[in-house]
Amino acid sequence: MFVQELEPVADSLGLSALIAALPLVTVLVLLGAVRMKAHRAGLIGLAVAVLVAWLAYGMPLGQTLSSGAQGVLFGIFPIMWIVVNALWVYRMTVRTQHFDILRRSFGRLSDDPRIQALVIAFCFGALLEALAGFGAPVAICAVMLVALGFDPVRAAVVALVANTAPVAFGAMGTPVVTLAQVTGLPLDSVAAVVGRQTPLLALVVPLVLVGLVDGKRGLRETWLPAVVCGLAFAAAQFVASNYVSAQLADIGAALAGAAALVALPGSRKPAAESVRTAVLTGVRSEDLDTEDPRPEVLRAYAPYALIVVIFSLAQIPAVKDFLAEATQVFDWPFLNVTDADGNPVGANAFTLPLVSTGGTLVLLAGLLTAGVIGVHARVAVREWAATVHELRFAILTVTSVLALAYVMNLSGQAAVIGHFVAAAGAGLAFLSPVLGWFGVAVSGSDTSANALFGALQVTAARQSGLSPELLAAANSSGGVLGKMISPQNLTIACAAVGLAGKEGDLLRKVLPWSLGLLLVMCLIVVAQSTFLLGWMLP
Template sequence: MYVQELRPVAGSLGLSALVAALPLVLVLVLLGGVRMKAHLAGLTGLLAAVLVARLAYGMPLGQAASSAAQGAAFGLFPILWIVVNALWVYRMTVRTRHFDVLRRSFGRLSDDPRVQALVIAFCFGALLEALAGFGAPVAICSVMLVALGFDPVRAAVVSLVANTAPVAFGAMGTPVVTLAQVTGVPLDDVAAVVGRQTPLLALVVPLVLVGLVDGRRGLRETWVPALVCGTAFAAAQFAASNYVSAQLADIGAALAGAGALVAVPRTRAPAAEPVRAAVLTGVRTGEPGERDPAREVVRAYAPYALIVAVFSAAQIPAVKDRLARATQTYDWPFLDVAGPDGEPVGGNVFTWPVLSTGGTLVLLAGLTTAAVLGVHARVAVAEWLATVRELRSALLTVTSVLALAYVMNLSGQAATIGHFVAAAGAGLAFLSPVLGWFGVAVTGSDTSANALFGALQVTAARESGLPPGLLAAANSSGGVLGKMISPQNLTIACAAVGLAGREGDLLRKVLPWSAGLLLVMCLVVAGQSAAVLGWMLP
C-alpha cells in the first residue's frame, strides 16, 4: 500500500506545494505562453506529474502508471463517449440538410436580430452545449448568425458570451460528473450547489447579449424578452439540477428559455428598419423566408426531441434501476493507495456505468435519429467514424489531462496544494472561482479544469472549515466564465466565421465581460460561504 504524504519535500508544506504545482504550472505555461497544442501540453504535464509522484512523493512507478491509466479510462468512458455520440447526431443532421431547415425555422421566428441572438446563441447554443459542448455551440451558432446577416465579429462575440451559463452542465453534465468523480463529493450534492450559482448568470447574460447586438437601444427595446428568457432558463436549470437530473439541466433550461421567449408578444413584432440596417451588415445565405415542408421541419427538430425523450425515460425509477444494474465495479489493478490518515481512497475502485451513462443514451437516440432522418446504416457508421477522426486531438487532450489529474490526486500532490492554499482562510471562498476561471481559460474545458483543480478545492475547503461542496461547485461555476476567453474557443469562433488570425480582436471584446461576470460569481460564492447568502445552499 502506498500512503500519501503531505510534506514529502524537506518536511515543508510550502516547498512540497511548490514542487507539487510544477506539472500544473508547466501545462499552463506551455498552453498560454509557448502556445503548444493542448494534447502535447497535456502529455508533457502528465510526464511531469509522474516524475514528481515518483521522485518527490515516493509513489511506486507502477502505481503512478496505473493511476494515469485509470484517469485516461475515465476520459474515454464516460466523458468522450458522450461527446462522440452527441456530435455524431449533429453530423447526421448536417449530412441530410436538416440542420439548414432548423436554421431557417429559427430565422422565421422573428426578424428582429436581437431576438434572433437570444434564440440562436443563448437558447439553441445552450441545447448544443447540453448535447455536445467542447466548442460545438460557438462554432455552430456563429455560422447560423452569419447566415442570417450578422457581421462575423459580432456573431462570434455574441456566441462566445452566450456560451457561459450552460457550460457547467454541458455534454450531458460531463463537467459536474467529472467534478464529483475526482473530489468524492456526491454528484447530486455538487449539481445542487452549481444549480444555485450558474442560474444567476442566466439572468444577466441575455441582457448582455441584446446590448452587444444593438447597444443601449437593444436594452431599452428588448429588455423584456431578454429578462423573461433568462428567468425561465434560470428557473429550469435550478429545478432540474436540484430535483431531477444534472444531465437534463441544460436541456430543460434551453427549452424553457426558448418557450418563454416565444410566449412574449414582443418576440414576433417586426424590427424597425434602422435596427436591421445597423446590425445586419452581412449578406444572408439561405433566406429564412424560404418555406420548408412541415414534415421536414418536424424531422429537423426530431433528433433533439428524441434525446430529451430518451434521457427523460431514463429518469423513471424503474428504468433507472434497470439501467443501473448493468453498472460494473472493479478493483483497479496495481493500485493500492491510502490517504494521509491511512484510509483507502476511492481511486482503488473503478466504476463502469455501461448503460446508465449519458453517452449510451445519446447513442440510442442517435440510432433512432438515423431511422427518422432516413440515414442508411452504412452512412451512419461512416459519420460516426468520421466524428472520431475529427475529435482525435480532443481524445488525446482529454485523456492526458484526466490522467494528469488522477496522478496528482492519488499521489497526494493535489492534497499538498490544497492544504497550502487553505491558508487563505476566509478569503478562499472569494478566490475559489478564480482558480476554475483560470483553468478553463487555459485548457478551454470546464471538464478539464474540474479534473485539475477539483480535488485541490475540496482539500482546501476541508482544511479551512468551508463546505467542500461549495468550493467544488465554485470551481465549475467560475470556470464557465473562462470559456469565452480560452484560446481554443477563440480559435474555433474565428475559424467558423472566417476571421482566422483575429483571435486578439475577439479577446479584447469579450475579456471585460468575462472579468466582470467573474467578479459577480466571486461575490456570490463569498456570500454563500457566510451568513449573507448562506441560505441559498441546500
C-alpha cells in the same frame, strides 16, 4: 499499500506544494506562454506528474502508472463517449440538411435580430452545449447568425458571451460528473450547488447579449424578452440540476428559455427597419426564404426531442434501476492507496456504468435519429467513425489531462497543494472561482479545469472550514466565464465566421465581459459562504 504524505519533500509543506505544482505549472505555461497544442501540453504535463509522484512523493512506479491509466479510461468512458455520440447526432443532421431546415426555422421565429440572438446564441447554443460542448455551440451559432445577416465580428462576440451559463452542465453534465469523480463528492450534491450559482448568470447574460447586438436601444426595447428568457432558463436549470438530473439541466433550460420567448407576444413583433439596418450589416443567406415542408421541419427537431425523451425516461426510478444493473464495479488493478489518515481512497475501486451513462443514452437517440431523418446504417457508421477522427486531438487532450489529475490526486500532490492554499482562509471563497476561470481560460474546457483543480479546492475547503461542495462548485461556475477568452474558443469562433488571425480583436471585445461576470460570480460565492446567501446552499 501506498500512504499519501502531506510533507514528503524535506518535511516541508511549502516545498512539497511547490514541487507538487510543477505539473500544473508545466501545462499552464505550455498552453498560455508557449502556445503549444493542448494535447501535447497535456502529455508533457502528465509525464511531469508521473515523475513527481514517483521520485518526489515516493509512489511506486507501478501504482503511479496505474493511477494514470484509470484517468485515461475515465476520460474515454464516460467522458468522450458522451461527446463523440452527441457530435455524431449533429453530423447526421448536417449530412441530411435537416440542420439547415432547423436554422431556417429559427430565422422565421422573429425578424428582430436581438430576439434572434437570444434564440440562437443563448437558447439553441445552450442545447448544443448540452449535447456536445467543446466549442461546438460557438462555431455553429456564429455561423447561423452570420447567415441571418449579422456582421461576423458581432456574431462571434455574441456566440462567445452566450456560451457561459450552460457550460457547467455541458455535454450531458460532463464537467460536474468529472468534478464529482475527482473530488469524491456525490454528484447530486455538487450539481445542486452549481445549480444555485450558474442560474444567476443566466439572469444577466441575455441582457448583455441584447446590449451587444443593439446597444442601449436594444436594452431599452427588448429588456422584457431578455429578462423572461433568462428567468425561464434559470428556473429550469435550477430545478433540473437539483431535483431531476444534472444531465438534463441544460436541455431543460434551453427549451424553457426558447418556449418563454416564443410565448411572449412582444418577441414576435416585427423589428423596426432602423434596427435591422443598424444590426444586420453582413450578407444574408439566400436560402432563408426557402419554405420547408412541415414534416421535414418536424424531422429536423426530432433528434433533440428524442434525446429529451430518452433522458427523461432514464430518470424514472424503475428504468434507472434497470439500466444500473449493467454497471460494473471492480477493484482497480495495481492500486492500493490510502490518504494521510489511513483511509482507503475511492479510486481503489472503479465503477463502469455501461448503459446508464449519458453517452450510451445519446447513442440510442442517435440510432433512432438515423431512422427518423433517413440516414442509411452504412452512412451512420461512417459518420460515427468520422466524428471520432475529428475529435482525435480532443480525446487525447481530455485523457491526458484526466490521467494527470488522477496521478496528482492519488499520489497526494493535490492534497498537499490544497493544504498549502488553505492558508488563504476566508479569502478562498473569493479566489475559488478565479482558479476555475484561469483553468478554463488556458485549457478551453470546464471539464479539464475541474479535473485539474477540483480535488485541490475540496482539500483547501476542508482545511479552512468552508463547504467542500461550495468551493468545488465555484471552480466549475467560475470556469464557465473563462470559456469566452480561451484561445481554443477564440480560434473556433474566428474560423467559423472567416476571421482567421483576428483572435486578438475578439479577445479585446470579450475580455471585459469575462472579467466583469467573473467578479459577479466571486461575490456570489463569497456571499454563499456567509450568512448573506448561505441559505441558498442545500
